[in-house]
Amino acid sequence: MAYSTGKSAVITGAGSGIGRALAQQLNREGCALFLGDVDTGGLAETVASLEHKDAPVVQQQVDVSDKAAVDRWAATIAEQQLAVDIVVNNAGVAYSARVDECNYDDVQWLMGVNFWGVVHGTMAFLPLLKAAPQGHLVNISSIFGMIGVPTQSAYNAAKFAVRGYTEALRMEMAGSNVHICCVHPGGVGTNIARRSRGGPADVSADEKAALFDQHVRTSAESAAAQIIAAVAKRKPRLILGPDAKFINLLSRLFPVSYPRFMPGLGKVGRDEPA
Template identity: 50%
Template sequence: MKDFRDKVAAVTGAGSGIGRALALQLAGEGARVAISDWDAAGLAETVTLLEERGATPHSTVLDVRDRAAVHAWADAIAAHFGSVNLIVNNAGITIFGTVEESPYEDIEKVLDVDFWGVVHGTKAFLPHLTASGDGHVVNISSIFGLFGVPTQSSYNAAKFAVRGFTEALRQEMLVDGRPVGVTCVHPGGIRTNIVNNATASNAADISGIARVFEERLTRTSPESAARTILRGVRHRRPKVLIGADAVAVDLVVRALGAAYQRPFAAVSRRLTASLKAPASLPPTSRKQVSA
């Protein structure tokens, strides 16, 4: 897929962040865009931004955990536009908590959105992408799909699973000679709402973590991330790292192997101690946003 003009592109989690930026850039490059999110208000804002740029998006409020709904969405897009060339499985959430304190329900919720949402989107769109003769699957993993992080076991599990699932899929497309490219994306710190919309299994106040993330760790804009992803699609890259932090972590983990865990744990310990988080957490929503 050398360019996106007149191609049909579907993006989940398009109500904000990377998903919104992708939708806008794809439309700006002449693609016909289908977007979804479970946040109706955020999705409506993206629709307005697209329409202001002259696009006519296909828009659906969607929970990617709902397998039947995702398949119906894919079929509806194909029926509406006549084909589908690109799916970006981008919707994601995170919930902070150690393995011990995380209830099964929180672990299941993160896996249902971040992993099963990717599986549903991939399987629902794959027949349409194959039929198009020029298809591409983009699955958003994370920098946390490269290394483990304390209090992010569920998110780590989901994002590592996305990585393995996507790498296996790419090989299957190569073995079968299918006209479908496959890319796994590992964003580092992106200025999105995923941490601000997160909660904690132990009811701890994570506002300090969100502040550190916002002030120190989010070096890349969603727009820059979207450009990097689309460049990866054009070049049919199997793996896309977004941000200097993702590149650095990838190099360190590959160089140190499992030995990375001790120094990373020490950094996490110092960060946790410095935050001195209060004991209570006001209710917040858990949105499906870009990972």
């Protein structure tokens, strides 16, 4: 029997990518699901793809950048059950631009989803996790939460913030029944690049996706399996993917000079998409 069998999980960003893969695997293991995403079409496709039709699934359109919406979602779930076993703050977006060319509204949009979405989800669902025999909170940062990358200042800022926020929370929850895990994926096969903002105006969504795919080292399904295994083993941190492990090592050995060991990193600039 899998660790998640008979448990319940909340997943944001469940309409595609890692969120969908997590839903599919947890559903196969007999875990009840509460799935949220701003994209109702993608969310419906995720639900339709689930194999274990007898396992409970509830879907909810929710914009994680909207605190009131996330609070209402958590309150609705609390009306149905006293506790939740697993919460994965997975929803994320991307924006590429040099700092001196950033659009403030786009930066605010990214921070609203990638950082505040994690804060909103954490604060709204922490009471339900505390009420579980063993609660698990998983916040998705990025390997870009460990290194800076040209044209990714907003994304870096959000993911560094998620890392710091989650690590502080982990220390606060030490000795409690709530396990905290921060996940740092490298290149994972998702739709984040296709749906991103910014970058050269003459590059289409398909071209963005093709450029991103060149850096993919881990499938969404493999990422989900590793995250679920990290939950079962109560890991405090998960460096996800061979590229992320390599970059993490470089950043630890060479905290200032790591760009010298990463060909192309310093060349990402005005006319070259990240």
